[in-house]
Amino acid sequence: MRSRASAAVVGLAMAGSIRQKAELLAPFAGALLLFLLAGLSEAQGQQLLPVVRQPLIAWITAQKHAPADSLKNFETARSRRELFQALVAAMAGQDWAKARLLAQQLGYRLGMFHEANSAFAVASDDSGIDPIVIVNLNAARDVIVQAPHVPYERGTAEQAIVLLRDLRARAAIISGAHRCASRSFTMCNGMTSVCAGDAEGFRDSDVGHNTRTLFHLAHVVFAERWKNAVVISLHGMSKDHDGVVTSLIISNGIQANDAGGSTPATRLRYALAKAMNKPGRVVSCNVRADSKYNYRPLCGFTNVQGRHVNGDRDACRIGVTRGTGRFIHLEQDRSVLELYFEDWARINRYPIPAALSRSLSAIVPAIRD
Numbered sequence: 001m002r003s004r005a006s007a008a009v010v011g012l013a014m015a016g017s018i019r020q021k022a023e024l025l026a027p028f029a030g031a032l033l034l035f036l037l038a039g040l041s042e043a044q045g046q047q048l049l050p051v052v053r054q055p056l057i058a059w060i061t062a063q064k065h066a067p068a069d070s071l072k073n074f075e076t077a078r079s080r081r082e083l084f085q086a087l088v089a090a091m092a093g094q095d096w097a098k099a100r101l102l103a104q105q106l107g108y109r110l111g112m113f114h115e116a117n118s119a120f121a122v123a124s125d126d127s128g129i130d131p132i133v134i135v136n137l138n139a140a141r142d143v144i145v146q147a148p149h150v151p152y153e154r155g156t157a158e159q160a161i162v163l164l165r166d167l168r169a170r171a172a173i174i175s176g177a178h179r180c181a182s183r184s185f186t187m188c189n190g191m192t193s194v195c196a197g198d199a200e201g202f203r204d205s206d207v208g209h210n211t212r213t214l215f216h217l218a219h220v221v222f223a224e225r226w227k228n229a230v231v232i233s234l235h236g237m238s239k240d241h242d243g244v245v246t247s248l249i250i251s252n253g254i255q256a257n258d259a260g261g262s263t264p265a266t267r268l269r270y271a272l273a274k275a276m277n278k279p280g281r282v283v284s285c286n287v288r289a290d291s292k293y294n295y296r297p298l299c300g301f302t303n304v305q306g307r308h309v310n311g312d313r314d315a316c317r318i319g320v321t322r323g324t325g326r327f328i329h330l331e332q333d334r335s336v337l338e339l340y341f342e343d344w345a346r347i348n349r350y351p352i353p354a355a356l357s358r359s360l361s362a363i364v365p366a367i368r369d
Contacts, residue, residue: 048096048097048100049096049100049110049111049112049121050110050111050112051111051112051113051114052111052112052113052122054113055115055345056113056115056120056122056134056161056165057157057158057161057162057344057345059113059122060132060157060158060161060174061157061158063124063128063132063176064126064128065128065150065151065175065176065177065178065181066127066128066129066176066177066178066181066205067178067181068178068180068181068195069180069181069183070177070178070181071129071177071181071182071183071205072182072183072184073182073183073184073204074129074177074181074182074184074203074204074205074210074213075204075212076130076212076213076214080106080214081214081217083102083105083106084106084130084214084217084218085217085221086098086102087099087102087103087106087108087123087133088123088133088217088218088221088222089221089225090102091121091123091133091135092135092171092221092222092225092226094121094135094137096110096121099121099123103123106125107125107126107127108123108124108125108130109123109124109125109126110122110123115165116165116166117138118136118137118138118165118168119136119137119138120134120135120136120137120164121134121135121137122134125176127176128176128177129176129177129181130176130177130214131173131174131175131176131207131213131214131215131218132173132174132176133171133172133173133218134161134164134171134172134173134174135170135171136164136168136169136170136171138168139168139169139170139171139367140168140366140367141167141168141169141170141361141364141365141366141367142170142226142228142229142230142364142365142366142367142368143163143167143169143170143229143230143231143232143360143364144169144170144171144172144173144219144222144223144226144229144230144231144232145160145163145164145167145169145171145172145173145232145234146160146172146173146174146215146219146231146232146233146234146305147159147160147172147173147174147175147234148173148175148179148206148207148208148215148233148235148303148305149175149179149206149208149235149236150174150175151178152178152179152180152194152236153234153235153236153337154236154337154338154341155236155332155336155337155338155339155340155341156234156235156236156337156340157174158340158341158344158347159234159337159340159353160172160174160234161344162340162344162347162353162357163232163234163356163357163360166348166357166361167357167360167361167364169364170222170226170229170367171222173215173218173219173222175207175215176215177205178205179194179195179203179205179206179207179208180194180195180203180205180206181203181205182203182204182205183203184203184204185200185201185202185203185204186201186202186203186204186206186209186210186212186316187316187317188202188209188210188211188302188304188315188316188317189302189316189317190202190209190302192206192209202302208233208235208303208304208305209302209303209304210304210316211304211308211315211316216304216305216308219231219305219308219309220308223305223308223309223326228326228365228368229326230264230326230327230328230364230365231305231306231309231326231327231328232328232330232360233300233303233305233306233327233328233329233330234330234332235298235300235329235330235331235332236331236332236333236334236337237249237296237298237331237332237333238333238334239333239334239335240295240296240333243293243294244279244280244281244293244294244295245280245281246280246281246282246283246293246295246296246333247276247281247282247332247333247335247336247352248272248281248282248283248330248331248332248333248336249282249283249284249285249295249296249298249299249330249331250265250266250268250269250272250282250283250284250285250328250329250330250331251265251284251285251286251299251300251301251306251327251328251329251331252264252265252266252285252286252306252310252323252325252327252328252329253265253299253300253301253303253306253307253309253310253320253323253327253329254286254310254320254321254322254323254325254327255299255301255319255320255321256286256321256322257286257287257288258284258286258287258325259288261287262325263286263325264325264326264328264363264364265284265286265325265327265328265329266284266286266287267363268328268359268360268363269282269283269284269286269287269290271355271359271362271363272352272355272356272359275351275352275355275358275359276351276352276355279293280293280295283295285297285299285300285301298331299329300327300329300331301319301320302319303327303329304316305327306320306327306329307319307320309323309324309326309327310323310324310325310326310327311323311324335352336352336353339352339353340353
């Protein structure tokens with residue numbers, strides 16, 4: 001009897017001790033669960049998605065793109081738009097089982113790349129028409145990188161992946177078809193001479209100027225899910241041959257002076273100017289004093305992703321005079337972009353690309369959710 005009583009006392013004491021420990025650990029249970037779930041999300045992705053054992057940039061640049069004037073139009077069926085929207089949302093939420101199912105219905109491929117201490121989930125199709133979507137499972141900064149004019153603006157695809165990696169950005173979107181692939185035109189406003197040599201409206205395959213593309217749909221899903229994320233839109237331009245040579249033109253997409261220098265785009269202009277130390281080499285469309293350099297007005301004011309993220313009620317037809325400032329439109333000449341195209345594996349040995357990654361790392365916000 002005495003031994004049974006002693007065992008009962010010991011049992012009660014142990015139960016009380018366990019209960020006390022549970023009460024002490026309770027405040028940390030939520031954080032522990034979130035930590036475990038985050039680990040499971042990446043592990044789940046690695047199990048459900050095939051691993052591609054190739055550098056991400058090498059794989060991206062090997063993808064095909066529908067060439068200029070090869071398509072009658074750039075229309076996408078409503079059912080495909082809905083499936084694609086759901087796929088991008090599933091990727092953003094790291095729901096890999098759902099993403100895999102949706103990708104199969106769309107004819108998209110999903111793969112996982114591992115490099116730079118990060119895992120990247122990539123969705124692409126074989127048509128050369130629709131965009132490539134990439135999500136960083138180990139993101140640290142609230143940034144979405146976009147290259148809307150691949151392959152026309154050479155080096156922007158490579159640059160998008162370099163910045164995705166170096167900034168530890170959330171995601172990247174890379175265009176499929178050439179911007180002049182379609183022979184039809186978008187309803188959105190703006191003019192260009194890049195496709196025909198003479199000024200005309202934008203082709204509807206120019207995803208930077210058409211709100212009815214899958215590229216723009218992916219942008220909207222990401223930008224509205226991550227409401228503080230800065231969107232970086234990468235572009236290429238021809239080299240200046242007269243007067244001051246301007247290699248970078250930066251804009252926040254707002255048709256107004258940023259007198260206080262508060263938006264990320266304007267802060268980037270000042271940071272790069274210090275690094276480059278040559279007046280007029282880098283300018284801003286939002287710094288009135290830069291007008292003295294007589295740079296070309298490549299300011300992204302008609303870019304529909306910039307209009308959207310700046311809060312425009314009609315990103316297709318109306319420009320922005322006041323906005324959120326969450327947009328960086330970056331025009332670069334060949335002296336900058338050719339480095340990414342020709343030597344992306346060693347890109348940070350070059351002063352301008354190194355300064356760009358370093359400056360953006362100091363300017364764009366860290367993820368806080």
